[in-house]
Amino acid sequence: MIPTEYYLFLGTGLFTIGVIGVLxxxxxxxxxxxxxxxxxxxxxxxxxxxxxxKSVDGQVFAIFxxxxxxxxxxxxLGLIIALFRNKETVNADEIDxxxx
Amino acid sequence: MLDYIWLIPIFPLAGAAIQLxxxxxxPNKVVSAVSVxxxxxxxxxxxxxxxxxxxxxxxxxxVFAKPLYTWLPAGAFHxxxxxxxxxxxxxxxxxxxxxxxxxxxxxGVGFLIHVYSIGxxxxxxxxxxxxxxxxxxxxxxxxxxxxxxYLMMFVGWEGVGLCSYLLxxxxxxxxxxxxxxKKAFIVNRIGDAAFLLGVMLMVxxxxxxxxxxxxxxxxxxxxxxxxxxxxxxxxxxxxxxxGKSAQIPLYVWLPDAMEGPTPVSxxxxxxxxxxxxxxxxxRSNALFALSPTALALVAxxxxxxxxxxASIGLVQNDIKRVLAYSTVxxxxxxxxxxxxxxxxxxxxxxxxxxxxxxxxxxxxxxxIHALSGEQDMRKMGALKxxxxxxxxTLAVAALAISGIPPLAGFFSKDEILWQSFAGPYGHTxxxxxxxxxxxxxxxxxxxxxxxTFWGQSRVPHEVEHHIHESPRSMLIxxxxxxxxxxxxGFVGMPKSLLGGEWFGKFLDPVFEGNPVVPLHEYGQGxxxxxxxxxxxxAIAGISxxxxxxxxxxxxxxxxxxxxxxxxxxxxxxxxxxEIYDALFVNRVKDLGSALAAFDLGVVDGGVNGVGWxxxxxxxxxxxxxxxxxxxxxxxxxxxVKILSWPxxxxxxxxxxxxxxxxxxxxxxxxxxxxxx
Numbered sequence: 001m002i003p004t005e006y007y008l009f010l011g012t013g014l015f016t017i018g019v020i021g022v023l024x025x026x027x028x029x030x031x032x033x034x035x036x037x038x039x040x041x042x043x044x045x046x047x048x049x050x051x052x053x054k055s056v057d058g059q060v061f062a063i064f065x066x067x068x069x070x071x072x073x074x075x076x077l078g079l080i081i082a083l084f085r086n087k088e089t090v091n092a093d094e095i096d097x098x099x100x
Numbered sequence: 101m102l103d104y105i106w107l108i109p110i111f112p113l114a115g116a117a118i119q120l121x122x123x124x125x126x127p128n129k130v131v132s133a134v135s136v137x138x139x140x141x142x143x144x145x146x147x148x149x150x151x152x153x154x155x156x157x158x159x160x161x162x163v164f165a166k167p168l169y170t171w172l173p174a175g176a177f178h179x180x181x182x183x184x185x186x187x188x189x190x191x192x193x194x195x196x197x198x199x200x201x202x203x204x205x206x207x208g209v210g211f212l213i214h215v216y217s218i219g220x221x222x223x224x225x226x227x228x229x230x231x232x233x234x235x236x237x238x239x240x241x242x243x244x245x246x247x248x249x250y251l252m253m254f255v256g257w258e259g260v261g262l263c264s265y266l267l268x269x270x271x272x273x274x275x276x277x278x279x280x281x282k283k284a285f286i287v288n289r290i291g292d293a294a295f296l297l298g299v300m301l302m303v304x305x306x307x308x309x310x311x312x313x314x315x316x317x318x319x320x321x322x323x324x325x326x327x328x329x330x331x332x333x334x335x336x337x338x339x340x341x342x343g344k345s346a347q348i349p350l351y352v353w354l355p356d357a358m359e360g361p362t363p364v365s366x367x368x369x370x371x372x373x374x375x376x377x378x379x380x381x382x383r384s385n386a387l388f389a390l391s392p393t394a395l396a397l398v399a400x401x402x403x404x405x406x407x408x409x410a411s412i413g414l415v416q417n418d419i420k421r422v423l424a425y426s427t428v429x430x431x432x433x434x435x436x437x438x439x440x441x442x443x444x445x446x447x448x449x450x451x452x453x454x455x456x457x458x459x460x461x462x463x464x465x466x467x468i469h470a471l472s473g474e475q476d477m478r479k480m481g482a483l484k485x486x487x488x489x490x491x492x493t494l495a496v497a498a499l500a501i502s503g504i505p506p507l508a509g510f511f512s513k514d515e516i517l518w519q520s521f522a523g524p525y526g527h528t529x530x531x532x533x534x535x536x537x538x539x540x541x542x543x544x545x546x547x548x549x550x551x552t553f554w555g556q557s558r559v560p561h562e563v564e565h566h567i568h569e570s571p572r573s574m575l576i577x578x579x580x581x582x583x584x585x586x587x588x589g590f591v592g593m594p595k596s597l598l599g600g601e602w603f604g605k606f607l608d609p610v611f612e613g614n615p616v617v618p619l620h621e622y623g624q625g626x627x628x629x630x631x632x633x634x635x636x637x638a639i640a641g642i643s644x645x646x647x648x649x650x651x652x653x654x655x656x657x658x659x660x661x662x663x664x665x666x667x668x669x670x671x672x673x674x675x676x677x678e679i680y681d682a683l684f685v686n687r688v689k690d691l692g693s694a695l696a697a698f699d700l701g702v703v704d705g706g707v708n709g710v711g712w713x714x715x716x717x718x719x720x721x722x723x724x725x726x727x728x729x730x731x732x733x734x735x736x737x738x739x740v741k742i743l744s745w746p747x748x749x750x751x752x753x754x755x756x757x758x759x760x761x762x763x764x765x766x767x768x769x770x771x772x773x774x775x776x
Binding site: 019022023024031092093095096097098099100 | 748749751752753754755756759760763
């Protein structure tokens with residue numbers, strides 16, 4: 001079948017893209033999307049390893065991660081809306097109020 | 101009464117104390133009653149003491165001594181010549197013929213002048229102050245004449261000097277008056293310095309200051325003193341006398357002293373204070389008798405002063421100035437007498453002079469009072485019918501001072517002239533100077549009379565309306581003194597005029613015991629001749645004055661025009677004041693300026709410098725505080741800022757940076773675990 005390493009490489013690749021997105025992108029909504037990407041990359045890894053180890057634990061954990069990602073996205077959007085109301089911007093590099 | 105002899109000076113002292121503490125609140129009548137009554141009481145007590153003294157001993161030999169209190173119990177000490185001295189200075193009194201005469205003159209004439217002052221000062225401000233000072237003067241003068249030692253006499257000496265200053269400057273708001281007071285005191289002080297040196301020399305020579313002890317020591321045959329010591333003592337004492345009694349060179353204060361009220365001029369500068377010098381020389385007769393040099397000096401200065409002052413008096417226009425110079429001149433006569441060894445004659449003249457000079461001043465005060473303050477004789481004239489009593493008392497005094505017999509001045513002045521011609525230390529030159537001065541005296545006195553009372557009236561119109569005779573309080577002393585000027589001389593009627601010479605006999609015990617130097621041998625005729633010569637000269641002086649000021653008034657002006665230079669020199673008193681100013685007064689003022697400059701520059705400069713350096717040290721502290729202390733604190737802060745730089749730059753506030761740091765940390769851990 002498809003070797004397990006290919007799924008893991010996919011997961012790693014998506015994770016890396018997600019991290020780079022979080023660290024690099026300016027628009028906070030894109031950062032949120034990147035965070036979702038990371039979480040989905042983690043989900044793929046969980047599923048892969050569930051299949052490899054012939055265990056259901058991985059899949060159960062993946063359901064938890066999806067729920068968690070949904071809640072987190074709701075909170076994140078709430079934060080962005082509150083931020084936008086105060087600062088009129090969605091650029092991450094303009095939010096430096098805690099700068100020394 | 102003699103036991104309470106100390107009351108005589110205490111009565112006027114009480115008056116002075118009352119006036120000077122309470123006088124301001126007392127009405128004038130009370131002030132008069134107290135301040136004239138108390139000296140009157142003094143006079144009566146003095147008369148009582150005198151009468152008692154007469155009965156004490158046969159030839160008035162006994163000296164009544166009354167020590168009151170030991171002032172300086174200095175005790176015994178060794179003198180340089182090996183003997184022991186015992187300097188116990190007492191506050192004490194002694195009464196001998198000499199101090200009797202002085203005491204009676206001072207209290208008697210003083211009392212009359214106090215009575216006169218009631219009328220004269222009636223409308224003046226400071227009435228109580230005047231009488232307070234006058235009483236204080238009486239106290240000091242009585243201490244002077246009744247003292248039994250040189251130091252007490254000096255206390256009185258200084259006291260009269262003080263009162264003289266206070267009274268000359270009585271109208272102190274007038275600059276000329278306060279200047280005159282200062283001048284009198286300062287010039288007097290110079291004499292006093294010499295007097296004090298003489299007293300100090302007496303302490304180391306005799307070891308005592310009592311009159312009795314010094315007289316005994318001086319007259320004892322066992323006296324062993326160094327060469328010029330006695331002469332030095334006598335000369336120093338005499339310099340003190342020139343200051344107090346206005347002789348050359350210290351007479352300059354007396355004419356200026358006329359700024360004071362007229363009773364002051366009469367009492368202090370005619371009858372009493374200025375005679376203190378003569379009294380002192382007479383009191384020290386035992387010392388002077390040991391030093392012919394000193395006697396010669398006294399006689400020389402006396403004669404020189406007499407003619408010097410008389411010449412200045414010839415041309416003065418202020419009535420009181422003429423009298424002032426006359427006083428200086430007559431004092432010269434008294435010193436001339438003492439200097440030729442005729443101490444009795446000198447004291448006799450002192451007494452008669454007190455009568456007629458006081459009268460002259462008081463009467464001229466009456467004239468000034470009548471003319472509402474005018475003192476310039478050029479603005480007087482034709483007053484004899486308007487103020488008759490003043491006129492004839494003044495005329496009596498003028499006759500007395502000119503030496504017209506049988507008035508008092510004739511006997512005393514004649515005795516002096518005879519003694520200076522024929523006396524033990526006499527000299528023809530001294531007699532000649534005295535004789536010429538007598539002529540000048542007669543001239544200027546009658547010039548005064550004629551200019552004031554005779555001739556045409558030169559009185560300004562407004563003044564003329566107010567001419568009035570003086571009140572009785574002023575006239576009674578005038579008449580009394582006139583009577584004394586007429587009869588006062590009879591107590592000393594010389595033998596040559598068939599008199600009893602009571603005065604001379606009375607004073608003998610004081611002056612006998614001195615080494616006897618016989619009179620020059622002259623016949624009786626010489627004495628009569630000289631007496632007659634003096635009288636003729638006096639009459640000649642009066643006649644010339646009559647000619648120049650009554651008959652032909654233009655003559656005096658023509659003479660002044662002819663002898664302009666001489667006239668100007670005499671009018672300006674030989675420019676002595678100006679010379680003294682240039683030589684001494686301005687030099688002292690320069691010293692004062694130099695010292696003031698030193699004070700301002702150096703002393704004040706130093707104080708200011710200390711202030712400046714304090715301010716500068718404050719500056720230094722400020723700089724230290726600002727640069728060093730604050731600098732340290734700032735550096736500390738700077739260091740902290742530098743050291744915190746790494747920690748600071750991390751806080752960018754950007755969430756993505758923080759995420760990157762987390763990622764870096766995770767990767768570092770991963771690398772570490774993968775490699776191990």
